[in-house]
Amino acid sequence: MEFSAVDSEKFAVQEFRERCRNAGLALTHQREIIFRTVYEMRSHPTPEAIYERVREQLPSISLGTVYKNLKTFLDTGLLREVSPMHGSLRVDAITEDHHHVVCTQCRMVVDLGEEELEPVRLRVQLPDGFVLKRCVVEFYGLCPRCAAKPDKPR
Amino acid sequence: MEFSAVDSEKFAVQEFRERCRNAGLALTHQREIIFRTVYEMRSHPTPEAIYERVREQLPSISLGTVYKNLKTFLDTGLLREVSPMHGSLRVDAITEDHHHVVCTQCRMVVDLGEEELEPVRLRVQLPDGFVLKRCVVEFYGLCPRCAAKPDKPR
């Protein structure tokens, strides 16, 4: 059996309400619209793109509110960051393929050589016409230092 | 046989000069210092951090120059981006583990379910005390659309 898009959305919104309650978050109209918008977009939108869409339904909403709520949703696990590494450009002088161990708290990155991992194997084809350049495995978590102090975990 | 750090650096700088020539880039003092600095830092520094370090040797250098050269180095493959996804926050309503196919040109992201990949297997231990939260595989390349038009490839 399959859920239709509508069912799945209803489920997600239900889930959303419950999770807000569990996290002690007030259930505001804005929050619900923001969450539903992201959920419906299905792409991996930026705050700006979300803001544009949400504004169609809530013309008076502020960009700051979108940012603050996205952050709240990330903190409570209602949403995820596509790339916990964003923030600022980071460059790498090692141009050989390798992987990363990333602390999501302090953003420290440790390298992992290509040979320290079993080769990544796909069970399916990549999208037709996609030209693959490289493949990177990122291990996200907390480094020893950040794991120790109970700051604000993400 | 092993290369010492000094040998390896000399090699890298030699390589750097040659690659500049091949790419038609003028070999300036600033470029050499910037590259060597990144190479020596070994971490995965931000432009700001690189700027601070470079300034110790070239007090008059401008932050813009650092940015522009980093970009040039990335374009010519002398350096790599740690996370080609940076730029702006991107959120994801799918909170189940999954992977990404990313176009480095237009930054489009396609999801790849956890089950569409053989499980990732480490051959070594993660750094002692590291608390792993999740593991994401990113396939970087060009989407069909971007592969077609010979814009500016990265």
Add this chain to the structure above:
DNA sequence: TTATTAAACAATAAATATTATCATTCGTCA
């Protein structure tokens, strides 16, 4: 309900990150 209180809101300013502009200087190559 309705009053109370803490949280969330909109507006705005500030901070951070990045790119663009332009006059001057510097490498490159004849």
Add this chain to the structure above:
DNA sequence: TGACGAATGATAATATTTATTGTTTAATAA
């Protein structure tokens, strides 16, 4: 060496994100 295009430094402009503040709203309990 000298001409020319490219690179630099200074600075302005833009983009992204966070902080601040006064006002409004949701949650809780009487």
